[in-house]
Amino acid sequence: MLFNSFSFLFFYLPIVLAGYFLLGQSGRPLLPAAWLALASLFFYGYWEVRYVPLLLASITVNYLGGRLIGACTGPARKRVLVTALSANLCLLAWYKYANFFVDSVNALAAAAGAGGLPPLAVILPIGISFFTFTQIAFLVDCYRGEVREYRFIHYVLFVSYFPHLIAGPVLHHREMMPQFADAANTRPHAGNFAIGLSIFVLGLAKKVLIADNLSPMAIPVFAAGAGPTLIEAWIGVLAYTFQLYFDFSGYCDMAIGLSRLFGVRLPLNFNSPYKAVNIAEFWRRWHMTLSRFLRDYLYIALGGSRHGQARRYRNLMLTMLLGGLWHGAGWTFVIWGGLHGLYLVVQQAWQQRFGVARSRWWPPALTFFAVMLAWIFFRAPDVATARDIAGxxxxxxxxxxxxxxxxxxxxxxxxxxxxxFDGVRWIELGGPGLPVLLLAMLLAFRAPNTQEIFIHYKPGIERIFQNAQLGRLAWHWRPTRRWSLGFAALFVACIFGMNRVTEFLYFQF
Incomplete structure (x- = not known):
């Protein structure tokens, strides 16, 4: 079930909301949480019911592991932590990387003229990276003594909460548990509905009206053996660059909007990353909760910048290489992560030698070009195709x-x-593709983002100011008739545009 589907909008969501607020009238605060947890498990099972037991087993084992860590003292705490983390990583390694390992070994064996390993029939459970990383953070927080809430129902909801389960954000226990336990959130609130639905519609429009219309221009150029020429390559790569931007930005908005309907705020996960003036800032703006996880639980654990420049550069490279592998089991993702690691190392070395660039135009332009170049490897089916497109x-x-x-x-x-005049083989100049691409570029670089539009109503847990000047007051959302009519018209346009329902790009991770 997709957020951008009729079954979700007109069947699943109304029923879940009605049940949640009706049970909120019972005076038993655990009932709404239990209902929402069951609804989230149904949402997950709608994709592939056979993996619901896997999700429940993961939740139960990690919950018990967290309780055991909290009960232990001395070295036993670390042993339990290491065991629990190993179990999570082994689960992720089997489902996500077993096929990649076998394929890599077989490729080497074929090159050497030797026999290979038998193929594995391992199917990747949707969302496994997100619910595994969420629980790894929980276990580490238990070890650090930062966890105070251990109710099983709330923990099940924390992990399986449907707005975030499939494609993030990566949640922290301390951010979400108090909200799930707050009885005030189980009562309907007109303000939450107005803000939540508006943010949801904005995200739906990004997905349906922009990202999905850019997809036809990107797909053919990234096909293996397509051999695009210069104009085709630039249009295709730019189309994918902005398709991914609005697809993921749209999902983040829809998740925040849906969660707000239940009175729950999610952490912000997207903050105009193509406006970044360097790669470090890009990663503070793109998939912000994953960047936070990689920083807090990997980069700092490796030593961060505490042991000199050489080790700092090593830790940056390792963090980004593992971040690339997290996104996908393939050498293209390893190269993508390695490119970003190299970008970060070069940026740090440049700043160490020359200081921060003061120019207003070339740092963001160079950053965007570097990010776009790396997206080629992120999207391409294999390294050879990526090299061909880059060339x-x-x-x-x-x-x-x-x-x-x-x-x-x-x-x-x-x-x-x-x-x-051989033609641009896969684009119709009279179609919506090029105008939508130009609109997407204008919005990404010049328009205010969601948290700026809703700045007076705190859309997420944290408040992020893009800059001192947040634009004209007219761009700030208000609960007025004009804004209501505008978003109603946008929703109707989305409904008419939902003739082909497509998955979000981050669902594959």
Missing amino acids: ALFGANGVSLPRGLEALAVPLAHWGWQPA
């Missing part, structure tokens, strides 16, 4: 112009240029 951006596959521009042949010939 095509610089003209390695030649230049061809759309057939619709053949009328320019004579004027161009006067200038000594006689190009071939």
Whole structure:
């Protein structure tokens, strides 16, 4: 079941909301939490019911592990922590990386002319990376003595909570448990409905009206063996760059909006990352809760910057390489993570030598180009295809112009240029693709983001100011008739645009 589906919008969500608030009238605070936990498990089982026992087993083992860590003292606490973390990592390794390991070994064996390993029929459970990382953070917080709430129902809801379960954000126990235990959240509140539905519609529009319309321009150029020429490569790579941006941004908004309907605030997970002036800032803005997890539970655990520059650079590279592997089991993801690790090392070395760049235009432009180049490996099916597309951006596959521009042949010939009008093979110049791409670029670089639009109503747990000047007051959401009519019209446009329901790109991780 997808957030952008009719079954979710007009069947699942109304029933879950009604049950939650009706049970909130019972005076028994655990009943609404239990209902929401059961509804979240149903939501997960709708995708693949056979993995619900796996999710429940993971929740139970980690809950008991957290309780045991809290009860132990001395070295026994660390032994229990290591055992519990190992169990989580082994589960993730089997389901997410077993096929990758077998395929890599077989590729090496084939190159050496030797026999390989038999293939494995392991299917990746959806959302396993998110609920595993959420519980790893819980276990470490238990070890640090930062966990005070151990009610099993609340813990089940904390892990399985449907707005975040499939594609994040990665939650912290201390942020969510007090909200689940707050009886005030089990009573309907008009303000939460107005804000939550508005944020949800904004995210739905990003997904349905922008991201899904960019997808047809990106898919063909990333097909293996497509061999795009310069113009095709640039359009396809830019289309994917902004498709991913609005797809993930849309999901984050929809998750925050849905959660707000239940009176619960999620942490912000997206903050205009293409406006970043360097790679470090990009990672403070893109998938913010994952960046927080990698920093707090991996980079700092490796030593952070405490042991000199060389080790700091090593820790940055290791953190990003593992972050790349977290996103996907493939060498393309390893290269993507390695590129970002290299970017961070170069940035740190540059700042150490020359200080922070003061220019207003080239740091964000260079950062965006570096991020876009890395997205090629993130999206490509294999390394060879990624290299081919990256080369095509610089003209390695030649230049061809759309057939619709053949009328320019004579004027161009006067200038000594006689190009071939082979066509941009996979784009219709009269379709919505190019206008939507231009709109997406304008919105990503110039428009206020969701937390800026809703700045007066604190959309997430934390408040993030983009800059001192938040734009014109007209861009700040207010519970007025004008804003209501605008979002109602946007919702209707989304409904008419939901003729093809597509998954969110981050669902595969």
